[in-house]
Amino acid sequence: MNILEIINLTHRFSNGAMGIENINLMVREGEFVVISGQNGSGKTTLLRHLNGLFLPTAGTVILDGISVSENVVRARQMVGMVFQDADSQIVGETVSEDVAFGPENLCLSRPEIKKRVSHALNAVGLASFADQRPHVLSGGEKRRLAIAGVLAMNPKILVFDEPFSNLDYPGVRQILKQILSLHEAGHTILLTTHDLEKVLGHANRLVIMKDGKIVRDGTPDQIVTDVETYGVRQPCASRLGMEIGSWLN
Amino acid sequence: MAELTVFGYRTGTSLLHILDSRFKLACLILISLASLKAYIPGLSLLILLLVFAIIHIRVSFISVLKEIQYFLILLTFVLIARALSTPGTPVIEFMGLTMTSQGLYDGILVCGRLGTVVLLGLIFVSTTRPSEIKAAVEWFLTPFPFIPAKRVATMISLVMRFIPTILNQAKETADAQRARGIENRKNPVYRLIKFTIPLMRRTFEDADKLIVAMEARCYSENRTDPELSSGKKDWIALLLVICLCILIL
Ligand SMILES: Nc1ncnc2c1ncn2[C@@H]1O[C@H](COP(=O)(O)OP(=O)(O)OP(=O)(O)O)[C@@H](O)[C@H]1O
Ligand SMILES: [Mg+2]
Numbered sequence: 324m325n326i327l328e329i330i331n332l333t334h335r336f337s338n339g340a341m342g343i344e345n346i347n348l349m350v351r352e353g354e355f356v357v358i359s360g361q362n363g364s365g366k367t368t369l370l371r372h373l374n375g376l377f378l379p380t381a382g383t384v385i386l387d388g389i390s391v392s393e394n395v396v397r398a399r400q401m402v403g404m405v406f407q408d409a410d411s412q413i414v415g416e417t418v419s420e421d422v423a424f425g426p427e428n429l430c431l432s433r434p435e436i437k438k439r440v441s442h443a444l445n446a447v448g449l450a451s452f453a454d455q456r457p458h459v460l461s462g463g464e465k466r467r468l469a470i471a472g473v474l475a476m477n478p479k480i481l482v483f484d485e486p487f488s489n490l491d492y493p494g495v496r497q498i499l500k501q502i503l504s505l506h507e508a509g510h511t512i513l514l515t516t517h518d519l520e521k522v523l524g525h526a527n528r529l530v531i532m533k534d535g536k537i538v539r540d541g542t543p544d545q546i547v548t549d550v551e552t553y554g555v556r557q558p559c560a561s562r563l564g565m566e567i568g569s570w571l572n
Numbered sequence: 573m574a575e576l577t578v579f580g581y582r583t584g585t586s587l588l589h590i591l592d593s594r595f596k597l598a599c600l601i602l603i604s605l606a607s608l609k610a611y612i613p614g615l616s617l618l619i620l621l622l623v624f625a626i627i628h629i630r631v632s633f634i635s636v637l638k639e640i641q642y643f644l645i646l647l648t649f650v651l652i653a654r655a656l657s658t659p660g661t662p663v664i665e666f667m668g669l670t671m672t673s674q675g676l677y678d679g680i681l682v683c684g685r686l687g688t689v690v691l692l693g694l695i696f697v698s699t700t701r702p703s704e705i706k707a708a709v710e711w712f713l714t715p716f717p718f719i720p721a722k723r724v725a726t727m728i729s730l731v732m733r734f735i736p737t738i739l740n741q742a743k744e745t746a747d748a749q750r751a752r753g754i755e756n757r758k759n760p761v762y763r764l765i766k767f768t769i770p771l772m773r774r775t776f777e778d779a780d781k782l783i784v785a786m787e788a789r790c791y792s793e794n795r796t797d798p799e800l801s802s803g804k805k806d807w808i809a810l811l812l813v814i815c816l817c818i819l820i821l
Binding site for chain 2: 374376396399400404406408411412413414415416417420424425426427428429430431432433436454456458472473476
C-alpha cells in the first residue's frame, strides 16, 4: 500500500524561480528511500511539501489517502522532519522541554507527554541529558535530539534532510544506526544526501533529482552506476564493481 | 556559551528548586520592593541571607562574581559618584574633590539595594526552569482580560531561547571580522555598521528557520497547559518572606 503519493507536483517560488517541476513519486509503507542530487536540485523543496511547509503550486501530495493541503496538522504529525540544520530546530530551553514541545502542541495530557518524552529520549540514547541545555550538546547529540523531538509526535514517515552533514565518523555511524533502527521499527524513511557512500547499502530505493525534476528512480544497484551524470559521486565500492558495504561494520 | 552558565537554569534538588514558581515569583517581587525601601541593617541581613541561598543552591561564588563583574563596576561608579556629589561632612579631601560621609552612606545604600535585586534575580533564574517561569507569568497574566497570556508566555520563552543564540552569533561575527583585520579600522561607526548588519541578517535568518521548525512540529497557541503545583511548603515560604519583608522595613 502506498503511504505517500506525490502526483504531478510543481512548486514555483514567489520570486518566479522554479523549485520543483512535475514530480511523481509513490512510496510504499516501510520503504527506505534515498533521494540524491547536486546542490540546488530541489531535494529540500520536495521534502517540505510532505508536511505542508510548502504548499504545491500545482499537483497534490497524498498521505495515507488524505491530501496534505486538506489537513496540514495531520500531515505534520504523520511526517516527522529532521532538518538540515539541527541547531535551528531546537526550540526548548532544556533537552526534555524541547522534546515535549511537539506533544504539547498536540494538546496531549501531561502524563502522556512525559511518557512520550522519556520514550523518545531513550530511543535516541539521550535520557541522561534530559535536564541539560541543548546548546552544550555536540553536533551529533543535537541531531539525535532533533530526532527525539520528531519521534515524540509518533510519526509514521520520517524525513531526514542531509542527516550526515557536519558529523564526524562516529557521529555518522550513530545517526545511521539510529535511522536503521527506526526503519526496523516500521517507520517509512526518506533521506536526502549527496554522499551516497554512507547510506546506500541500507536503502531499498534510490531517487535522483536534477534541476527540480526526478531523473532516475529505482533500486540502488540499477541506478548507482550512472549517478555521476547527475552530479552525484558514485560510491567507491560500486566503482570497483563490488557491492556497497555498510558504514556500520 | 560557557560564559552564560550562571544566568540560566541549573538542575538541582534544593528547597529553592522545589518551590512552586508562582510563589517564587511573588517572593521575588515582594523582596525586591522591600529592599528598595530598606536601610543598611535590613539590607545587610538580606544580603547575608542571599549569600546563604547562593551557597545552598550550589552555584560557585566565583562564577557569580564573574557573571556580574560589569555590574559591580557600575555599582562602584554609582558609589563614587554619590559619595562625591552629596553635600555634607567631608571625610576625605583630594585634589578639590570632597567625599562626604552622607554621600558614602547614600552610595552604599543605593548599591546595596541594586545589588540585592540582581542577586535575587540570579537566584530566581538559576533555580527555576524557563518553562516554569513562563508558566508563572502566564498564570499571573491570565486574569487580565486584554493581555493574551499564552502569546506573552511564548514570546518570553522564545526570547530566552534566543538570547544565547544571538550572543553566540555576535561572538562568532566579531571573531570572524577580527580574523580579517577589522581592528586596523579605527572608525568606530564603520566597525559598528560592519558588525551590526551581518549580525542582524543572521539573527533574522535564524528566526526564520526557527519559525519553520516550530510549524513543522504543529505549533499552535492552543497547547497543553504547563504544570504547576503548590503545597504547604510554598505557603510557608511565602509567609516567611512576608515576615522577612516586614522585619527589614
Ligand atoms: N525561498 C526560495 N525562494 C526562491 N528560490 C528558492 C527558495 N528556496 C530555494 N530556492 C531555489 O530552489 C532551488 C532548489 O533548492 P533546494 O533547497 O530544494 O535544493 P537542495 O537540493 O535541497 O540543495 P542542497 O543540496 O544545497 O540542500 C535552488 O535553486 C534554490 O536557489
Ligand atoms: Mg537542501
